[in-house]
Structures are given as C-alpha cells and as structure tokens.
Amino acid sequence: MSDKEQKQKQINIELDEKMADGTYSNLAIINHSVSEFVVDFISMMPGAPKAKVKSRIVLTPQHAKKFLKALGENVSRFEKAHGTIKDYEQPPIPINFGPSGEA
Numbered sequence: 001m002s003d004k005e006q007k008q009k010q011i012n013i014e015l016d017e018k019m020a021d022g023t024y025s026n027l028a029i030i031n032h033s034v035s036e037f038v039v040d041f042i043s044m045m046p047g048a049p050k051a052k053v054k055s056r057i058v059l060t061p062q063h064a065k066k067f068l069k070a071l072g073e074n075v076s077r078f079e080k081a082h083g084t085i086k087d088y089e090q091p092p093i094p095i096n097f098g099p100s101g102e103a
Contacts, residue, residue: 023054037064 025041032038037059044051059067079085 025054027051032061032064036060 023041024043027042027044029040029042030037031040039057039059040053041055041057042051043054075085
C-alpha cells in the first residue's frame with residue numbers, strides 16, 4: 001500500500017479533555033440481543049449498598065468480536081511485558097439491575 005493510499009485510509013480521532021480523564025470501572029455487566037451487545041461499566045465501592053453505571057457501550061456482534069480479539073491481544077502484550085495478571089477469586093456479587101430490558 002502506498003503512502004498516499006495509507007493517508008487516505010487514516011481516521012482522525014478527537015479526544016476532548018473530559019473524555020481523556022477516563023472513568024474508573026471495577027465491574028462490567030454484559031447483556032446481548034440478536035443485534036447488539038450492551039456493556040455497562042460500573043464503579044463499586046466496598047461496603048456500599050449501591051453502585052452506578054458510569055458508562056454504557058453498545059456494540060454490534062461483529063464489533064464485540066473484534067473488541068474481544070483486540071483486548072485479548074493487548075492483555076497478551078501486557079503480560080509479556082509485565083508478567084501474568086493474577087485473577088483473584090471473589091464471591092459472586094448479588095446484583096439487582098431493576099426490571100429486565102429488551103433490545
């Protein structure tokens with residue numbers, strides 16, 4: 001691919017200051033329908049009886065699969081550079097998400 005073709009396929013991605021700060025999440029809940037995956041990112045504090053969804057991302061099944069692959073590749077690279085990520089077992093958290101929704 002020539003430099004000209006490569007430049008034509010580039011996408012400029014804009015990141016404003018508020019979004020650049022990011023949002024902390026220590027829990028993700030994933031639901032899906034036939035046409036979409038819904039990922040809710042939640043921040044839970046120890047001992048707190050409530051937690052709020054901080055961000056919701058809706059993906060097509062194709063994009064969910066691409067995201068899974070990209071995340072797996074990045075975890076693999078991270079572990080090669082920094083060692084194995086330990087997966088600590090924790091008891092299941094009883095979650096009440098209100099009435100179940102339909103997509």
